[in-house]
Amino acid sequence: MRHIISMLMENEAGALSRVAGLFSARGYNIESLTVAPTEDESLSRMTIVTTGSNQIVEQITKQLNKLVDVVKLADITEGKHIERELMLIKLNVVSPEVRDEVKRLIDIFRGRIIDVSETTYILELTGTGEKLNAFIDAVDNKIILETVRSGVSGIARGDKSLGLTV
Amino acid sequence: MELNGADIVVQSLKDEGVEYVFGYPGGAVLHIYDALFKQDAVRHILVRHEQGATHAADGYARATGKAGVCLVTSGPGATNAVTGIATAHLDSIPMVVITGQVQTAYIGSDAFQEVDSVGITRPCVKHNFLVKDVNDIASTLKKAFYIATTGRPGPVVVDIPKDVTDPNIKVHYEYPSSVDMRSYSPTTKGNNRQIKKALELISSARRPMIYSGGGVILSGAHKELTEFTQKLGYPITNTLMGLGGYPGTDELFVGMLGMHGTYEANMAMHDCDVLIAIGARFDDRVTGDVKHFCPEAKIIHIDIDPSSISKNVRVDIPIVGDIKHVLTEMNNELGSYSNADNNDLANWWNQINLWRSKDCLGYDRKSELIKPQYVIETLYNVTNGEAFVTSDVGQHQMWAAQFYKFKSPYHWINSGGLGTMGFGLPAAIGAQLAHPKAEVACVTGEASIQMCIQELGTAMQYMLPLKVVTLNNRYMGMVRQWQEFFYESRYSHSYMEALPDFVKLAESYGHVGMRIEKPADVEGALKEAFAMKERLVFMDFITDKTENVYPMIAAGKAHNEMHMSSDRELA
């Protein structure tokens, strides 16, 4: 099963390597990992996508909770949640036909062209991992020069939140 | 008070109530050593190798329940300490290790004696810190002691770059009286509903079994455990780490369990219907094959660490909390639950006593060679079962665990989790410093003792009257035993050639050495050695080199698949 674990951590040097080290030392899977500061500059927010049996994921959350730098943690896949990922993709668009085709596709996927050169487009897309995969599948593989994906960010729906005071 | 960083380190240790620091100097900690020189509240014990410092601090911690403290330099000082840090980590021993680091400006430049100590130790500490500002030293040390000693204890490393302890930079010093960390607050009180559920199950048990581990000792819950067990009248077994948590001389105690546990303990585990696991972690050396572990039992597990619960074995009623708190509450409530059916319990005890009557620890007492078991039995008698006993790793460790019946906690000091050869002698140094008047014995093998033998010098310098009991079988006995059983007696590199003359070696350090070669001399030698109250005595017992540790469950087998020695196979 795929799980999204969301964490608030002390914004300290080394916190990230504690998490990464835990996953490699105990042989847990990481599909993606994102981390960035929050509105409270002493905290950073990390989202980890992992897979494993219920027992393994239970161990993962317990072991993460045990890290002294972890302030709060939730497995947001346990409830209703939203997940998004950002992708930047650079395409080789030499002919007018290809450009038209890409413009049509990007409209369907509600992405944007954010950079244009004589031979390339850079597109920006957000969505679930599946949507981004679908876009990649829809584009002619030969024209893809580069893709960059942010990894999943997730948040629980409704009034549930990972804030410190709640 | 205005102090420089080096003085702050030492003053913080003093304000924390630290008696001893085990250490070894070097460039990155010279400012701190200068600060140590100027005072005598915190005593520094100079070891001969940083591994010795960590094991000695660890031994001190295990013998007292307080945090052990080490001070080592950057680079090789820190890497030498890693084995001892990992040893403490796997047994959850509270320890604070201060490592010097190169100047802040040089970090990352492959400077002389630079290693990433925080990175190297990260997987084998409870937590670690790099202190980058002199203003943070006191609060970081406070946190380090707090983290090391609370919740599930463990080692904490504090890495301090040399410029942070600069004698010329003085700042305001105040040692914090308390710590508040939003990201760290261990649970202590057990959940009441879970406790009630557990008590109901406990009182309805027909074939109950108590299985307790090192957590009981770490929590200081031996009295509560004894009361709990005796009120119920249930059989109790201890893990290797839990010995002394319940008096080993009591009728209800069925011995240690696991790979080299007693027949009665392992059979009772296998057949019990309710298992009460207290401060134990279902280690593979204990459970054997988890698929066949306690097949008929409902399991209650009391532990302070939520991640221990259902890690290796799924449990039915988990209780997360400090064992001392939880057992106190259980003891208060026990009266209002009816006891297990007396008939059932009597039948269960009849069965256990039948297993017991097989005398699974029996050995050949008429042998002309010294049997290692006999040495430990005699050690037990000569010391009235009251000595602090440290050990190394191997057969001698198992015999010490089987034959020395520990009456109280903190007295059995061994590296159970990591199994670190070389632990015994420095650990004994720590235990003896903690209890200067007590009898301290290090049970070791001729291979293990050579891994930290240099600490004989430390014992001399501080006049520590340890008694080293070497069971010299000329083999890495435990390795030889596995090779005999599982590799058709191909003794690949397990014979200890070129052994030193241990008597002369001990004497060259200024100690007393003895070689004992006949069973008839064992008791006399031990008595003579323990009568020398001021001297370290190194006893080299030349034991039967073919002796194996029995009973034994081969790795990955079930509790009811035990082997006794070949001539006394069990049904």
Ligand SMILES: Cc1ncc(C[n+]2csc(CCOP(=O)(O)OP(=O)(O)O)c2C)c(N)n1
């Ligand atoms: C540092 C270290 N290296 C290797 C081992 C593997 N090992 C376990 S027991 C043992 C033999 C110990 O021999 P000795 O100290 O003579 O004890 P005996 O088993 O003979 O009583 C070895 C090599 C270990 N536990 N620790």
Ligand SMILES: [Mg+2]
């Ligand atoms: Mg040996």
